[in-house]
Amino acid sequence: MLSKIQPIARVICQNITGRFIHNPSARRTMKSGIRFSKTAKELPKVVASKDYSEPNSSWSQEMMKLYEQYIEKTKDGSWKKLPSYNRFLVLNEDGHFIDKFPPSKARLFTRNTEEEGSMFEYVVFANKVEKKAVGLFQSGDLLEGPSGFVHGGAIATIVDAVSGTLATYVAGFVMTASLNLDYKNPIPLGSTVIIECQLEKKEERKSYVNTRVISHDCTKLHTESTALFVSVNQKNPYQG
Numbered sequence: 394m395l396s397k398i399q400p401i402a403r404v405i406c407q408n409i410t411g412r413f414i415h416n417p418s419a420r421r422t423m424k425s426g427i428r429f430s431k432t433a434k435e436l437p438k439v440v441a442s443k444d445y446s447e448p449n450s451s452w453s454q455e456m457m458k459l460y461e462q463y464i465e466k467t468k469d470g471s472w473k474k475l476p477s478y479n480r481f482l483v484l485n486e487d488g489h490f491i492d493k494f495p496p497s498k499a500r501l502f503t504r505n506t507e508e509e510g511s512m513f514e515y516v517v518f519a520n521k522v523e524k525k526a527v528g529l530f531q532s533g534d535l536l537e538g539p540s541g542f543v544h545g546g547a548i549a550t551i552v553d554a555v556s557g558t559l560a561t562y563v564a565g566f567v568m569t570a571s572l573n574l575d576y577k578n579p580i581p582l583g584s585t586v587i588i589e590c591q592l593e594k595k596e597e598r599k600s601y602v603n604t605r606v607i608s609h610d611c612t613k614l615h616t617e618s619t620a621l622f623v624s625v626n627q628k629n630p631y632q633g
């Protein structure tokens with residue numbers, strides 16, 4: 394088992410709480426719902442990789458200004474900046490990687506390029522008490538749909554990613570069961586928008602999230618969305 398998982402372990406390192414798995418011998422229950430048992434000490438050390446939600450030179454002034462506003466909000470502990478990597482680590486309840494983990498070339502769809510600014514530049518902040526998340530999203534040239542505007546599928550992707558992050562943050566491992574979008578106004582390619590997500594209600598395994606995508610200056614509503622996320626045993630999604 395160990396020889397199989399070592400190559401994967403070098404690449405991935407994420408849990409949604411932002412805590413890295415640098416101490417495999419620790420026995421604890423992660424807030425994400427991914428449970429580590431004492432057998433986790435058999436796992437190789439997992440090394441942190443790049444946090445793609447850190448600012449880079451492609452970020453616009455608008456993106457940076459909003460980022461700094463939200464960083465300010467993290468200072469009293471009410472909001473938390475969630476890190477973002479290009480793989481998602483899933484362990485079973487015994488602390489081992491699940492059998493059907495994607496091959497090592499797999500990348501999170503929204504983090505699949507090293508070319509800064511070309512696709513999805515985004516960062517997510519979350520407030521657990523208020524059950525809210527805010528995504529700051531700057532669209533890159535490779536996300537074009539209608540000339541000069543962002544593709545509707547790319548908008549759905551980033552709304553799914555940010556609202557799904559909120560659902561994961563409050564409910565643990567989830568899958569998107571439904572995602573409904575109303576496109577109100579096109580998003581200019583290259584612009585920065587704010588993605589505001591609110592957990593509307595949670596009923597047992599079901600988390601309902603409402604989302605609004607607005608312009609960086611809050612003057613225009615671009616998209617509205619409702620989504621249902623269903624909590625699943627983390628082993629299920631990869632069982633054929």
Ligand SMILES: CCCCCCCCCC(=O)SCCNC(=O)CCNC(=O)[C@H](O)C(C)(C)COP(=O)(O)OP(=O)(O)OC[C@H]1O[C@@H](n2cnc3c(N)ncnc32)[C@H](O)[C@@H]1OP(=O)(O)O
Nearest residue numbers: 409481553554557558561568569570571598599621623625
């Ligand atoms: C770094 C972190 C990043 C996090 C962000 C990630 C965002 C991206 C997330 C994704 O893209 S996930 C990929 C896209 N989604 C899928 O491929 C999911 C495919 N569907 C499934 O796997 C299953 O249908 C699902 C897990 C959603 C539910 O199957 P289950 O067998 O586990 O549950 P079940 O069918 O019993 O439904 C549980 C409850 O949800 C309800 N439900 C399920 N699907 C529904 C639906 N579509 N609409 C309304 N209700 C639904 C269902 O009625 C039931 O309600 P009750 O408990 O009240 O009876």
